[in-house]
Amino acid sequence: xxxxxxxxxxxxxxxxxxxxxxxxxxxxxxxxxxxxxxxxxxxxxxxxxxxxxxxxxxxxxxxxxxxxxxxxxxxxxxxxxxxxxxxxxxxxxxxxxxxxxxxxxxxxxxxxxxxxxxxxxxxxxxxxxxxxxxxxxxxxxxxxxxxxxxxxxxxxxxxxxxxxxxxxxxxxxxxxxxxxxxxxxxxxxxxxxxxxxxxxxxxxxxxxxxxxxxxxxxxxxxxxxxxxxxxxxxxxxxxxxxxxxxxxxxxxxxxxxxxxxxxxxxxxxxxxxxxxxxxxxxxxxxxxxxxxxxxxxxxxxxxxxxxxxxxxxxxxxxxxxxxxxxxxxxxxxxxxxxxxxxxxxxxxxxxxxxxxxxxxxxxxxxxxxxxxxxxxxxxxxxxxxxxxxxxxxxxxxxxxxxxxxxxx
Numbered sequence: 001x002x003x004x005x006x007x008x009x010x011x012x013x014x015x016x017x018x019x020x021x022x023x024x025x026x027x028x029x030x031x032x033x034x035x036x037x038x039x040x041x042x043x044x045x046x047x048x049x050x051x052x053x054x055x056x057x058x059x060x061x062x063x064x065x066x067x068x069x070x071x072x073x074x075x076x077x078x079x080x081x082x083x084x085x086x087x088x089x090x091x092x093x094x095x096x097x098x099x100x101x102x103x104x105x106x107x108x109x110x111x112x113x114x115x116x117x118x119x120x121x122x123x124x125x126x127x128x129x130x131x132x133x134x135x136x137x138x139x140x141x142x143x144x145x146x147x148x149x150x151x152x153x154x155x156x157x158x159x160x161x162x163x164x165x166x167x168x169x170x171x172x173x174x175x176x177x178x179x180x181x182x183x184x185x186x187x188x189x190x191x192x193x194x195x196x197x198x199x200x201x202x203x204x205x206x207x208x209x210x211x212x213x214x215x216x217x218x219x220x221x222x223x224x225x226x227x228x229x230x231x232x233x234x235x236x237x238x239x240x241x242x243x244x245x246x247x248x249x250x251x252x253x254x255x256x257x258x259x260x261x262x263x264x265x266x267x268x269x270x271x272x273x274x275x276x277x278x279x280x281x282x283x284x285x286x287x288x289x290x291x292x293x294x295x296x297x298x299x300x301x302x303x304x305x306x307x308x309x310x311x312x313x314x315x316x317x318x319x320x321x322x323x324x325x326x327x328x329x330x331x332x333x334x335x336x337x338x339x340x341x342x343x344x345x346x347x348x349x350x351x352x353x354x355x356x357x358x359x360x361x362x363x364x365x366x367x368x369x370x371x372x373x374x375x376x377x378x379x380x381x382x383x384x385x386x387x388x389x390x391x392x393x394x395x396x397x398x399x400x401x402x403x404x405x406x407x408x
Contacts, residue, residue, distance in 0.1 A: 007127040010184045011136065014120050015143035017077070017181040021115040022144035023151025024084070024171055025053070026259065028104065029235045030155055030252060033242065034164040035100070043239065045097045047360020049104040050235050051353045054227065056109030058349020061118045065342030066203055073123045073338065077182035080114015081175065087111050088172035092165045115178055117144065118345050121325055122337040123185045133329060137322040138270010145266050145318055148259025156252035201397075206336040209397070210343065215390040219327055220347040222282070225383035226320045227351030229289055229376050233258070233313065236359040240369050244301055254310045261314030269319035270326075278323040278330075279390040285316050285323075286387065290380030292316070297373050327390065333398055 028050055035046050068076045087107030094100040113119075117140065124136040158167035201209070210216045238251025273281050296309040328341050359372045 010127045011124060011139065013181045013184040014124050014140060017115065017178050018117065018120055018140055018144040019147035019150065020175065020178055020181075021084070021112060021120075021147070022117075023147025023259075024088070024155075024175060025108065025112050026148040026234055026255060027152045027155035027171075028053075028108075029238045029255060030152065030159060030248070031164055031168075032235065032239050033248070034159065038164070039095070039097075039100075041097065042360075042364045044357075044360040044364045046100060046104070047235065047356055047363075048097075049101045050231075051357035051360075052101050052105030053109035053112070054231050054349045054352030054356055056106050057113045057116075058227075058346040058352070060110045060113035061116075061342040061345045061349070062339065063342075064113045065118050065336075065338035065340070068119050068122070068338040069203070069336050072186065073119050074182055074186040076114050076119055077185065078179050080111050080119070081178040081182070082111075083107055084111025084115060084178070085172045085175045088168050088175065092168035092172075113342075117141065117321055117325070118338055118342045120185070121321075122334060122341070125329065125334055125337065133334075134270050134274035134322055134326050136270075137325050138267045138273070141266035141270065141318050141321040142263045145259045145262035145314070149256045149263070150259075152255045152259065153252055156249060201335065203336065203339065206332065206340065207343075209395060210332060210340050213331065213395065215392075216328070216331060216340075216344075218386055218390050219324060220344050222286075222383045222386040223320070223324060223344050223348040224351035224354075225286060225379045225386075226324075227348035227353075228355040228379055229293075229313075229351075230317060230355075231352030232355030232359050232372055232376060235356045236363075236369060236372075239363075241306065243369075246303070246306070250303065250306065254306055257307060257310040258314035258317055261311045262317035262319065265315035265317060265319040266322065270322035273323040273326045277392055278327050279387050279392060281323045282320060282387040282390075283384045285319050286380045286383035289313065289316050290377045290384070293373060293377040293380065297370070297377075327392060330392055331395055333394070 032043060032046050036043055039045065064076050064080070084107075087103050087110075090103035090107060091100065094103050121137050121140050124140050125133045128136045155167060155171065158170055162170070234255065237254055238248065241251045241254060242248060269281055269285075292309060292312045296305065299305055324344060325337070325341050328344060329337055332340055355372070355376070358375075359369060362371050363369055
């Protein structure tokens, strides 16, 4: 009973932690217009900073995952929390483009890497055991989405009430709560002793095995598209809607609705990923995104179309995460899950960098986001094709150790 209560407490703490971590970074799109106006810059400046944030998040996630697998997730989350808070504090006072890129880009990106899915989900998976891993990953991902619903409107309220500078200070101070929420993760945070007996690997061996695995490489490439979609919409949707005459609150509620609907989408994805082939879940998600984006562009833009699009995209938003992380776990086990998922996530964040930066650059160049929207629709089709050949089975090393391969 004590073990059950301990793991349940971990699940709750981990979910709240993810709610905060993902919620803060989901609200940065609200700062695009006020920061650009305050600095007298075009949107490309803050778009570059947010693009750097996504790229740094992906790069640091690989190393943070390795450190978490070696020294434990708990220590990495503590360091990530401090860096996250410092980044938002500096962002509030950044008076030059380079300072904005260093704060909102480098520091916040590194902070998110140390406090988000790639670090927290492996601890949740270890806490519940193999039979409930997909459920835990879906629940954790849904909690991150709930953060987008809860924190983004709050950030807009703070901006309206106190201005964007003080709003960032308040968000930075509250982010330190993540350090306390990390404490229950310590017993399940991994470290040197983790891993089944007789199947020991070191990090270079695990990395080499993964990079030589065709399905894993396809997963890395396909996750690029998820990052492109999510980061572009998060960063540019409020400004896009503002350009078409909608108030700032509509942009905030659009992002919030995406987060709310993804609570259901991510949780359902976690359940389905434990029952049907995970690649089928991913193919459906990317095809559906391509259709949703195309219809959003072709139909007349109205409040109704914005809300419907936000709800549909929200349902598909982070629904990729449980299936993607689950595939990595099935292929290679949980010993180096944080590092190997971190590498897959790097592909996601290269896509995020591309979506955020390209959105700002094309807008400043052409005065429109249409080119990026249509590129996103095309990439959805490409991602569906890339995921189709993926095979859902353990590597030979794990299969020989007694694990039964799952059907693909």
